[in-house]
Amino acid sequence: MRLSRAVSALFALLFAMVLALPATAETKPTLRVGVLKFGTVNWELDAMKRAGLDGKAGVDVEIVPFAGEDASAVALQAGSVDMIVSDWLWVSRLRAEGADYTFVPYSTSVGSLMVAGDSPVENLGDLKGRTIGVAGGPLDKNWLLIQALAKKAFDVDLAAENSIVYGAPPLLTEKARQGELDAVLNFWHYAARLEAEGFRTLVSGTDAAVKMGTSGPVAAIGWVFSDGFAKEHPEAIEGFLAADKATKALLASSDEAWEALKPLMKAEDEKTFTTLRDRYREGIPSRSGAEEAKDTETLYQLLAGIGGERLVGPAKTLSPGTYYDDGKNGS
Template sequence: MEAVGTFSWVVHGMEYFGTAEAHGFRVVGTPYVSKQATEIALRSGEADVKVDDFLGPVLLRDAGIAASGIYPYATAIGGLVVPVDSEIQSVADLAGATLAAGSLRDKSLLILRALTISEYGFDPQADGEVIAAAPPLMMQLTASGEAEAALPLWHWVARMEAAGVAREIMTVADMLGAMGLPSDLPNLVVVARDDMPDELKVAFLAALQDTIDVMLATPNDDPFWQTILDLELYSLPDASQFPQVVERWKLGTTSTWNQQTIDGLVAMVDRLVELAGPEVVGVEAVDPAAYSLDYLPR
């Protein structure tokens, strides 16, 4: 798991609330510094499970890593923000702008590019400048005006707004909606190695469901949330902002995982390829076998 990603909160919750033990296994959360590091851990067998974006299982398989998406994790990715005093009011104003994103492979950037190419006739990566920046640097660049817009993850949107650095002008979900695509599909999914024992996958998902249910019912001022900060599973310069971050996390959770979900993900990628081309999306199509319904707890 990424060191300060919210999946680390859930893994901690499995221990804190005893849900892993209740389902007969012990969970070991290993923090990694980046998404790429989690991919290496999954490839080597050092990790069995990770959270990745909706294209993650497809790209992992293309890279020779036998893994599948087995459950949804969240519908939220992030949003497009601009400095609070910016004249930019919508994505239509981004032509020629300097944009900060997590990486050039960032799925928020992919979806934004698909929207601007299909609806407004420009590519912010080709017609402007995209700076790859980690979230703290992204916040600094936005505050200074060096980045005229940014695509932070959802929890950094909350932090940047709470700090008075930026205002959100469009969520990634709304970008999908603007292209006529479903906005309630999981943008993040639980990915497991194919050789992880089936019964362990089922038990893990059962514990995951129970843990998230308990966390959703836990008030934002409950001591549990403070343990996340104490264990440095998330860091904030101002801890008083954390309840806003928690609330955003709660709003972005999802448990809908069925054939319609998988069909929707496949159709969404097909539409993105149609709108923006395989070069922008990174794949030509999605094999539905990259996602599985076989491990849902009965």
């Protein structure tokens, strides 16, 4: 009887101790983020987890890798992940079709049109009659904007008056190295690698957008999740966005944090590493979501006029709610 009472007293004490544990020991909400297995988004998420910034913000970020962008989009729509990285145009198009996905800017780093360091090409007008490699296909946003700028500034139709080679980013990068292309429009990190090898930027997607009417750089990609998830799990979204902000601040200021990312970056040499780091830092959004949303509306109109329904879908304007409203005046 005494033993039974002692055991009961012990369990009662243990139960009381569990109840007395601080809130920080409680299970944090988990946020499943779907990312490309070898994408640059992994750099930030690795830094976030390494520094424990997700936990400090009250959320447990679970990284779910995918082999391709389409797979991560399908996973989000199926509910297998809670968040992915995608572009605002995809979000706007789905919202126009009745979905409730929404967007928070992640990076303003966009593709750049690169030429060899000793190339005679000095502007878009000089490209007439030359061979241009384009990653992302004929409806790539940066390609459309650069075409529009070439037509406006130099009266050159790049698609009609040049030999255009569409292809995968690594293949086009190699063709540019071998001198088979006079210019190559590639995603930002491939462009950064070429820059480290002596190539120079002729014009970036951001340059083209600003010259065509935006007041500043617009984030091409962002964190995408559903309004419904945000309403059901506000702590998870709020915590993740706080961790995202803290991680960007860390990567903007700490060279040491970048040293830990070297294995993920797979930089061929120190110059490539520092160029990738510096271009990543330049792409950290510095404007509020509200400011970017206003410019995105301008950009949407431009792209709708150039790419038509094949690019933007049936909606004539950016769909309301494309940018996430966190109730903090769009900041």
